[in-house]
Amino acid sequence: MAGNQAVNTNPPNAAEHLSAHGSDWLWAAFSLITLCLLVVTCVTFMRPRGTRLFHQIAIIVLTTSSIAYFSMASDLGAAPAHVEFRGDGGDPTRQVWYVRYIQWFINFPLLLLELLLxxxxxxSDIMTTLFMGIVLVVSGLVGALVHSTYKWGYYTFGCSALLYIWYVLLWHAPHTTFAAGGVVRRGYYLAACYLAFMLITYPVCWACAEGANVISVTSEMIWYGILDCLAGPIFLALFLWELRSVDYNAFGLHSGKFVDHGASEKTAPAPTGQQAA
Known part of the structure; x- marks a missing residue:
């Protein structure tokens, strides 16, 4: 089995560590995410130029997730950290997967950007919301590496940032004017409610895994893996499907290249009374 080979080749570096069965599950998640990446890439190149932004963000997200899950399935990208609770004969070490937090650090703001665009x-509202997403991820990483009860302070910071994100996703953003009209508004409501529901489950898993050490590392991997697949490939498929027939010109996402603007200026008539150079 691939899991046995990965664990034997890259031995665990903590007392509580990933099992071979957990590695097998991660290889399955890696295969699913990579397959979705290939599909999205093909669909992206089939779309006309100028209508690929949301698909290209999806490519970045899925590429990052593929690398992260390849690392975790190979039993790489973890650091040992002493646990606070449920330690038999002292405080054993537990694998904390920093590669997962790197994945979230890149992907979570991009998923928010995908929605909010x-x-x-x-x-300014979008940038602040993306920053709160970074606060949520960094607080989780620091809290996971802290041994004492002070880790729950970082947990509180992260949950507070998540409350702000919920406010923007479910209240502030829906009350703005959608440039593309009711079609995008309906799709946004569906995608935003789905993502907001998924986000509430991540702090619960953190509290049971890195926080209180209630569940094993393998159970943590299964739980997080399901969430990442639902909040990654499934969410992106849902969102991109809702945008399949929307006119991208309505978003106002024009190129910032000088040559593009220069071409339009050449065709524009000169102001009255101004001589051509």
């Missing part, structure tokens, strides 16, 4: 939110 379809709304009428200002750039």
């Amino acid at each position: 379809a709304t009428g939110l200002s750039l």
